[in-house]
Amino acid sequence: MHGTVMNRLCKSGHTKKALSLLRLMEQENTKSDVYKYNIVIDALGKDANLDAAINLMNEMKQKGIPLxxxxxxxxxxxxxxxxxxxxxxxxxxxxxxxxxxxxxxxxxxxxxxxxxxxxxxxxxxxxxxx
Incomplete structure (x- = not known):
């Protein structure tokens, strides 16, 4: 369900809210997976926020989430x-x-x-x- 909400947020131009949801999930120890990260990475890139997208990719690597x-x-x-x-x-x-x-x-x-x-x-x- 989180992925669906994140996808909808990103498609409607609310990338920051989707990133906030990803962060909230992590704080609550809800499992984040490559699918959820990909949604936000793609949206950040489309928003021309490539540094943040690459940082998120590097974060995935550090957390052992396979790209x-x-x-x-x-x-x-x-x-x-x-x-x-x-x-x-x-x-x-x-x-x-x-x-x-x-x-x-x-x-x-x-x-x-x-x-x-x-x-x-x-x-x-x-x-x-x-």
Whole structure:
């Protein structure tokens, strides 16, 4: 039930409330899992609060909550949109090193991001020569 409420909060633009619910669950020793963390990580990234999303991912690691392909794909998507390709490469490598294999969604995110990056570079190059 917590996950459903958190998901609804995030989708309606209340990411901070969802994060507060996650914190409350932890204080009450309610088991938090990768699904609940992924909801908040994804929402933080969509809110362009990538530092908080990465901090939450690191918190998961410290607590021994296993990350999954959804965790990594969500962060990779946000990093691609910001053009932070070195961080994308680092996260992708970390994911594979941990035997968390990219899925179709992960590759779609990467292809979309790279195509947009190339389009942006080509447009910039054309404007410089036009």
């Amino acid at each position: 999954d392909v959804v965790t990594y794909s969500s962060l990779i998507d946000d990093l691609c949109k910001l053009g932070q390709w070195e961080k994308v490469r680092t996260l992708f490598s970390e994911m594979v090193d941990l035997n968390i294999y990219p899925n179709v969604n992960t590759f779609n995110i990467l292809i979309d991001g790279l195509c947009k990056e190339m389009k942006s570079r080509c447009r910039g190059s054309n404007e410089a020569h036009g």
